[in-house]
Amino acid sequence: MPDAQNPDTPARTLLLVDGSSYLYRAFFAGGEAMSTTLPDGTVLKTGAIRIMINMMQKLRKDVRADYAACVFDAKGPTFRDALYPEYKANRSPMPDDLRAQIAPIHEVVKLLGWKVLDVPGVEADDVIGTLAHVAAQQGIECIISSGDKDLSQLVNEHITVIDTMNDRRRDIAGVTAEFGVPPSLMLDYQTLVGDQVDNVPGVPKVGPKTAVKWLTEYGSLEALVARAGEIKGAAGENLRNALDWLPRGRELLTIKTDCDLKDHIDGLPSLEAIAILGQDTEALKVFGETYGFKGLVKSLSQQDVPPELIKEHQGKAGGKPADGAPGLFDEPDLSGSAQRTTNLKYDTILTWAMFDDWLARLQTAGLVALDTETTSLDEMRAEIVGISFSVMPGEAAYIPLRHTGPDAPEQLPLDDVLAKLKPWLEDPEKLKLGQHIKYDRHVFANHGIEVKGYAHDTMLQSYVLEVHKPHGLASLAERHLGRQGINYEDLCGKGAHQIPFAQVDVAKAAEYSCEDSDQTLDVHLALWPQLEADEKLRFIYELEIASSEALYRIERNGVLIDAPTLSRQSNELGQRIVALEQEAYEIAGQPFNLGSPKQLGEIFFDKLGLPVIKKTATGARSTDEEVLEKLAEDYPLPAKILEHRSLSKLKGTYTDKLAQMALPRTGRVHTHYAQAVAVTGRLSSNDPNLQNIPIRTPEGRRVREAFVAAPGNVIASADYSQIELRIMAHISEDAALLRAFHDGLDVHRATAAEVFGLEPAQVSSEQRRYAKVINFGLIYGMGTFGLAKALGIDNTAAKNYIARYFERFEGVKRYMDETRQRAKEVGYIETVFGRRLVLPDIKNAKGAKLAALERQAINAPMQGTAADLIKLSMVAVQTALDEQRRSTKMIMQVHDELVFEVPEDEVDWLKSEIPHLMAGVAALRVPLLAEVGVGPNWDQAH
Template identity: 50%
Template sequence: MSQEYPLLLVDASGYLFRAYHALPKLTNSRGEPTGALVGVLNMLRKLIEDQRPDYIGVVFDAGGRGFRHERYPDYKANRPAPPEDLRAQIEPLQTIIRALGLPLLVVPGVEADDVIGTLSTQAAALGLPTLISTGDKDLAQLVDEHVTLVNTMTGTWLDPAGVREKFGVPPERIVDYLALMGDSVDNIPGVPGCGPKTAAKWLTDYGDLDGVIAQAASIKGKIGESLRTALDQLPLARELLTIKRDVALDFGPTDLRPTPPDIATLRAWYERLELRRLLATLDGMGVAGAPPTQRHQTGHEPQYELVLTESALEAWLARLRTAELIALDTETTALDARRAELVGISFAVAPGQAAYVPLAHTYPGAPQQLDRDLVLARLKPVLEDPDRPKVGQNLKYDLTVLARYGIELHGIAHDTLIASYVLDSTARHDLDSLAKRFLGHDTIRFKDVAGTGSKQIRFDQVPLEQAGPYAAEDAEVTLRLHQVLQPRLTAVPKLERLYREIEMPLVPVLARLERAGVLIDAEQLESQSAELARRILELEETAQRVAGRRFNLGSPKQIAALLFEELGLPVVAKTPKGAPSTSEEVLEQLAQVHELPRIILEHRLLSKLKSTYTDKLPRLIDPATGRIHTSYHQTVTATGRLSSSDPNLQNIPIRTEEGRRIRRAFIAAPGHRLLAADYSQIELRIMAHLSGDARLLAAFAAGLDIHRATAAEILGLAPEAVTSEQRRSAKAINFGLIYGMSAFGLAHQLGIERAAAQAYVERYFERYPGVREFMERIRHQARECGYVETLFGRRLHLPEIGHSNQTRRAAAERTAINAPMQGTAADIIKRAMIAVDVWIETTGAPARLILQVHDELVLEVAETALEETREAVRAAMEGAAELAVPLVVEIGSGANWDDAH
């Protein structure tokens, strides 16, 4: 969490009521109700585990009459008595809470809100930040710099800024806001017809309730008449809605320490109520009922339904149409979403409530299943409804699968894969790992139902008695994961905004990009492949002639023996196992003293281009579209950059003629052109922004050649006097330093003495002191926090920043320096992609995104719309971030990708 809360206050009465209405009406074998009780206990366990408070108060209403009834006899007069099966759960719940060692607070004649208000006020006076767990908007009036609200059922966190964003007024105006609207549940009169927007507008316009009352005569229309009719009641409403903060209590915040649990009492109650999962947690239980393992158990017995009839489908459709959030998952025949056949689909609408709708299980003896077309036709309105929020684990896959069946998934609200990635990009994000880590739950794995290796079967061959629980669990666990992950995101507003404004909107953009694909000239690649084969053979013959014997150029072991044992070349570096390294970096150094390493390097490069691109790409053309369709991944790199696979199109070299020839094989369809838009020196511009260095800012603002300007600065020359070689050295410094390069590394790259390189570095920092200060600040943040941040709040975690091994620690520090630049660049290109996609989708322009490679976007555009698209793309990319220096985009177009540069 972004802040620690020593005091946790729980509005238990409110949660019990909400849990009763939201969760399944569970009972034990004797018919005793348990559903709401279990819901509250699980909420408490989760809160305690996440927050680990020093002090906790679980507050219940005492019932009966209080001062508000004396002030206004009709207070709560319309509120019905709680249902009998809800009342029956109160005493057992309170007994269990006490047995858990949690301070239970029930103050006669005082409402729970007033107890919470008093304790939070006392805590603030003691300097103790307080977290109030509640779903009651009335408590928003307590929020300030010391008090935060969390609603665990919705994952909503409210600090002062959050209150203003949610209600349109600050916490100190919440009472006035509520008074204007009244409260029908508590029978508190307000202004008839005054809703949240009107109340917020009046308070914004007139300051507070007294101001609204004073200006009542000037407010026009029917609502003005209603206001004037209600004027006499508003002061009373304000008084009734104001939470007391000075109740005389026999205890204070620091009296609310948890105590060891009463295991015998807990065991007796759990056995009586048949709460098997809670019973299983008692072994090894610690203070306040938090066991050392399996702390995320939900405590409910899941109800997984196999939907085989139209009536069952209709029942689930009704639930989907009213669900606050729908968790969904598709089961298919393949990992490639574009080729996968839909076998079934699962849904969950609440913890423990999920269903699997099988559609195409074809094993011998499989039960009759609903017609796939019929089911999809019935589901289509819900799945395409943008007002029905959905959550999934890797929804891009499900979106692509459903698109094959004519369903455009809308309402994509949450993705647990992406939420986990935003929280910590270095962790594992697969469903099984997330369930274990956050829920303490061991999932049914795919191999458990489909087997492994050569014996693995397709999912359409998995029997329904195994497929049903597996598929339903995927959806249900995803929903529960969302309920755990979302509060963690909300607790860090910058991360939540990154997730909401960048990562989630990017999901459908990437899906469209993947489906668009890119056209390639297979004949051109095949011709290049033949040429590469000839050149590779020539290099092998040359290498063996220079070596004086035959050897395998693809064997690092044979190369090492030849270079270091026979030729006696120096061992520059070693592998982790201690053998002499023959890495590319080592061969580049050795190539300065012998020609054989240079030949081996060229052989490696051409062999990789041939195997990875010229041989492989033609085989990957989709026969249905005639195009190549790469897969983009949002959750792989630590920095936020996208990666691609099958094929990987991120690493085609651009600086070699062979690489450019491969790019020439990426072509536009007839009547179209490829448009390539690339950010110019974006990481250096981000460095200028983040460091605030005056000279860097001035150079970019003036539109100077930054490398020439750097050379002029550190050499004391006029820019026009800088030679090409001096500019090259300055470029190496500019890019090297933002990657944390040392003077030793710079010396190697420039081929100069280390002392000369060190002098370059020192002069650079003398001329750009803001850069040095920024780097020191980043190193300090990394060591203090374990992470650094991008401009948009993405956290780039550095698990080895405090490592005892100096080499690994230094590597983490180098990463820390570059990560804010590279991560911010990744955020900016993602924002640009979203903006370009929005323009295409809203205008219907004859253009589509087909590639994203590092800082570049490639579109396929109708020739007639080229100029219009060029300007729209430029505006979107240059407007993707507001930096202290201009964002500059270089745009070209042509019949192929290389010509577009």
């Protein structure tokens, strides 16, 4: 607001950052793979430092402020610990890797121009509350950047809280809309519901819905307490039983606004001592050198260049901030334009002189687009035919190495070329870019080269930015550049007449491959600024890049297959399949083709008189899977048909084929993990598909017996326990779910106790089964009809169960309602970590289609967050294996499970370390739990 003394004076602004919230977010937002060796020889993780700097720079750019401070929690107890010894007793200790980064984070935040505060004996929230109050009293606008909802109690006409990670603005209207009460009642609201995270009890079994209802009706907590005798039922009794506790709970939850900060900020109540400053460029350069941030040093050095030259360069590259302020990890220099140039310069390298010229260009380039042409799409078998590079838009080169056509020119020797390229390819400081880089990693590895320095993948950039669109290079180039390139089939033909790439004319091959590298660089220049500008999407992209590295290692390791075991299983399955055919013939009274819908229809409906469940679009009587399952509930023949189909598929897909798919030189199966397929972020396994082994049947589970370890090793399986329910508890903030997980309860038994109004010990096994179906069903958006079918009950009973569930789990109901609404408003939803899951049709959908999309919107954040977590785990585990030089190998990722081949002398380490690593990749409102099993094969490791 304008200054009261001079209405024409622009409003002054104080920007306060909840530093403790920021550093935890920075740590758990990834970057775990980043580390550096300090001058004293200490190895330090630096991911949190890096991300913290980016967050602070972006905030300063986005929010104009006159005064600013970044506030951290200081070491040691506060008055709350004395008031209530159990305060924050549930919180896990700070990870050692984060603790080691706190001092450098404080240092670099100061160097960036912020006042850093950590006041002994005072929590960061109280320092923020005091400074916000001081500013508001002087008519200074205060913006608090934090994800902590507790700070909502400070909001008034002068104080606003922003949550940059979730695009949330908590002003007066925002708080009221989000919580159902205005900021003036937030403390009363918090006192009633309690704070699970800080271990501050509220009124037992009183959730947000009840708290809002009471405060709306009575106007305040004080008035409610005065009339507590009027509240009926169990809720009223619980309130009356909590009356003695509520004053202490309220005191614990109250953010202080009167802390004595004069020893820490000179001249209070004047805020001049925290006036925002410019960054200390020279000191930042030293900091960057010390902690291995070469991008920081380079970007700061560019500030010594005349501003007009920087502006000119940025206009070409299109990747710098519009205001010219370089960021810590800005893209290396690239000349040229993201627009399509018309003067293409593509070279074909056939002489050592030309090769040396291009190698020199590669050595000095900031970023190089790299592409291979190969003999196969199977990355474990593919060999190089040629290699192309692009170092600036419109310029590229192709090295033909194995072309054999009748007019093929003399080419440089493959082994000699790779030997000369190997130092550059394996140099992590030489940054590289590709389209589907995991494939090219394998191709080079097949020639004994471990490529390092892959910084970007245009396929993954598209996957993060536009998950619902195609991610192939041709689609990307046409969509983002307006370019149409040469089609592979135009060069090589189709089907049986398709020729190997090695037989393509070298001139045409060079144009094709150079175009691929050139377009990849161009697409990167179009997509990267979009990712760079969005903190959450940039984190997801960096996670995908790190996951690509981990997946490459998993694919490369492969899993050993026991062929004799598979052969024995195939024989047994074959005998059972033949027996099932004979049993089906006997029931039908005649032989028939079990795979013929026409013959099935005749046997079922004409001969045996089974009821017609539904018809096909053409009016024929359907015998599809759904019909068979329904009929199998009452009739033996459909059940035999289903079992026959299941075993035939198992035999044909797995027991007959797995051993044949093993790579001869390794004896192992090397599946391919596709990253850019599922909209939720989950991985897709194929050739072979290891995620679809039907483990619900004994025969399916036995297939895992054939996944074995090499001599001297065992198989270990580590998976998250009830991960999607834990994510639901975190996202919904439902008090009952949070309590169940924090107390280590059987969550299905706890749910049954709530739904059926019993003590947990009184819950029967059948009631627990019902609760389990409800828990998992609601995660997948199950409605009344679906629940009735799953439990074998009528719709009325199912409807009553759901109603009782939502009465007891108000947070889950609120989450579902809010998610449906938000998805319809913006067309997407997000995971906990910011992955954007697009539902492009939901805004205009109606009826059954809308219901299906709403179910998808409810479930996708759980599946997507679980996918993010397992990727974070893969990266953390692979980093630990490398840093500790363990011989343990990660060999599979299946849903929420990581599978390892472990030397016998590392089993104890793995049992201890892997669950710790997996549980520590994120700080949710409930603890993550990972469990490990060990055995001679994959089946016995469960």
